Amino acid sequence: MRETIGILFMFAGVVFDAIGCVGLVRLPDLYNRLQASLKCVAMGTSMILFGTMIIAGFSAVGAKAFLCLIFILIISPTTEHALARASYIAGVKLWEGSIIDRLKQDSQNNGTGK
């Protein structure tokens, strides 16, 4: 029973990982691709680790899976923020279908001395 639940979680995780990879190919610009790689891939990996935790129970493997889960949840949004900020500063353009860019508007206003 416990193994079945764990394997179901792992299967769902693999599906989310695959969707994240599809998103990486289909989406138009860097910022949207970052989101695909954060949301779906972090979800998939956490689900795989959670399935491992359920199967292994309170053992050495389960404790390590729990630690990895927490570190993934801390590290992946930090990395994503660092990449997004660095690429915005380096001048990577948004997709031309984007509807608003408040950061550009505000930095232009500051540049003209307002």
Place this chain on the structure above:
Amino acid sequence: MKKLILAFLSMVIWILLVWPFSSGDVDWHSIGIGVFASIIVGILFGNAFTDSPYKFFEIKRYFWLVYFVVVFVWSFLEASVDFAYRVLHPDLPIRPGIIKVKTKLKRKSGIAILANSIGFAPGAVSVEIVDGFLYIHMACIRYKDTDDATAVVVRRFERILARILE
């Protein structure tokens, strides 16, 4: 005080890493090395750890932490299902852009955790943080105005984080 708390936290991580309970009885050698290492960590890095250690002893903050974890996991699930729908839909229904939201949190650790949590809100990633304002990139924008977007994206994490950290 700070050094003691940091030593305790590193001891917990050490025990989770080596897991000395697996062979029936407790492996005292591993625990001894862990105590030694966490005391060194506490002495070296205690001063850089936190500036208000008494907050670790207020019990009600831990209940809010549990509530935060529940909200966070729910938001994470919502975000990934939402994004999977957008990726798999044939028309690719995205309206991306960068909007501006404001936060009332003052402490740096609070703003950092808030920015990280926004990374797991549906379709959002924080791009830049400038004194109390966060610029976030959203995959599907419904509200362009700062106040509306703040109410939708930031508020649900912010009010809990304010109770945990401030």
